[in-house]
Amino acid sequence: MIAINFRDSRPIYEQVKDALRRLIVSGALPPDEKLPSVRELASQLVINPNTIQRAYRELEHDGYIVSVPGKGSFARAQSGTDSARAKELLAAFDDAAEELIYLGVTAEELKARLDEREARHDET
Amino acid sequence: MIAINFRDSRPIYEQVKDALRRLIVSGALPPDEKLPSVRELASQLVINPNTIQRAYRELEHDGYIVSVPGKGSFARAQSGTDSARAKELLAAFDDAAEELIYLGVTAEELKARLDEREARHDET
DNA sequence: CAACCGTATTAACCCATCTAATACAGTTAG
DNA sequence: CTAACTGTATTAGATGGGTTAATACGGTTG
Numbered sequence: 001m002i003a004i005n006f007r008d009s010r011p012i013y014e015q016v017k018d019a020l021r022r023l024i025v026s027g028a029l030p031p032d033e034k035l036p037s038v039r040e041l042a043s044q045l046v047i048n049p050n051t052i053q054r055a056y057r058e059l060e061h062d063g064y065i066v067s068v069p070g071k072g073s074f075a076r077a078q079s080g081t082d083s084a085r086a087k088e089l090l091a092a093f094d095d096a097a098e099e100l101i102y103l104g105v106t107a108e109e110l111k112a113r114l115d116e117r118e119a120r121h122d123e124t
Numbered sequence: 125m126i127a128i129n130f131r132d133s134r135p136i137y138e139q140v141k142d143a144l145r146r147l148i149v150s151g152a153l154p155p156d157e158k159l160p161s162v163r164e165l166a167s168q169l170v171i172n173p174n175t176i177q178r179a180y181r182e183l184e185h186d187g188y189i190v191s192v193p194g195k196g197s198f199a200r201a202q203s204g205t206d207s208a209r210a211k212e213l214l215a216a217f218d219d220a221a222e223e224l225i226y227l228g229v230t231a232e233e234l235k236a237r238l239d240e241r242e243a244r245h246d247e248t
Numbered sequence: 249c250a251a252c253c254g255t256a257t258t259a260a261c262c263c264a265t266c267t268a269a270t271a272c273a274g275t276t277a278g
Numbered sequence: 279c280t281a282a283c284t285g286t287a288t289t290a291g292a293t294g295g296g297t298t299a300a301t302a303c304g305g306t307t308g
Contacts, residue, residue: 009264037252037253038253038254038255039252039253053254053255053256056254067254067255068253068254069253069254069255070252070253070254071253071254072252072253072254073253
C-alpha cells in the first residue's frame with residue numbers, strides 16, 4: 001500500500017503523510033474508507049507505531065482523515081479548499097513547470113499531461 | 125537576493141540550492157554571471173560559510189554552476205537535460221496538479237497558468 | 249472478557265545539520 | 279610583491295529533530 005524510502009532525507013512520517021494524502025486525493029481511498037490501524041501499518045512498514053501515529057494525527061489536523069478511538073481512522077470527503085495548502089501547491093506547480101520548460105519540455109507537453117489526468121479522472 | 129527561512133524544516137543548504145537554481149533557471153542569473161562569493165553570501169545570510177560551500181559544491185555537481193578557485197563561482201549555460209531531474213520534476217508537477225484538481229482548481233486554470241509563464245518567458 | 253481500536257507520555261538514542269576555527273593554493277589589483 | 283580576495287579542505291563540537299522503546303488508559307466490538 002505504501003512504500004517508505006529509508007535513504008530519503010525526508011522524515012518517515014512525512015513520507016507516510018504524503019503517500020496517504022495521495023491515495024485519498026487520487027480517489028484510491030474513497031471517503032469513509034478505513035485506513036490500516038496505527039499498529040498494523042507500523043508493523044507492516046517495520047517502523048514504530050509512534051511514527052505512524054504522528055502521520056495520522058497531522059493528516060487529521062489537515063482534514064484528510066478522521067480518527068475515532070476504538071474504531072479506526074477513515075478517509076474523509078474533500079474538506080473545504082484549504083487555501084494555504086492550495087497556495088503551496090500552486091507554488092510547487094509553478095516551480096516545476098518553470099524548470100521543466102528550462103530543461104526543454106514544452107508548455108504543450110505539460111498541457112497534454114493535464115489533459116491525460118483529466119481523462120483518467122473522468123472515467124472514474 | 126536570497127531569503128532563508130530558519131523555521132523551515134528543510135536544511136539551509138537545500139534552501140540555498142533551490143533559490144540559486146531557481147535564479148539560474150528563470151534567467152535572473154544568466155550564464156557566466158558571477159555568483160556572490162562563498163564568504164560574502166554567508167555573511168549576508170548570517171550563516172556559516174561551510175553551509176554555503178556545501179550548496180555550491182552540490183550545485184556544481186548538478187551542473188548548474190562552475191566554481192574556479194581564486195576566481196569565483198559562475199552560472200552555467202543549460203546543461204544537457206538531466207533526465208533524472210526531469211523525471212523528478214514531472215512527478216512533482218503531476219502530484220501538484222492532482223491535488224490542486226482535487227481541491228477544486230480546474231485543469232483550464234492550470235493551463236492558463238502555463239500560458240502566462242510562456243508569455244512572460246517569450247518577452248524576455 | 250478478550251482483542252482490537254486511537255491516544256498519551258516518558259526516556260533514550262542516533263544522526264544530519266550547522267557552527268567554529270584554521271589552513272592552503274590560485275587569482276588579481278595596487 | 280604583497281595584500282586581499284577567491285574556492286576548498288579538515289577537524290571538532292553543539293544542537294535538535296526524528297525515531298525507537300516501553301507502558302498505560304479508555305473506547306469499541308464480538
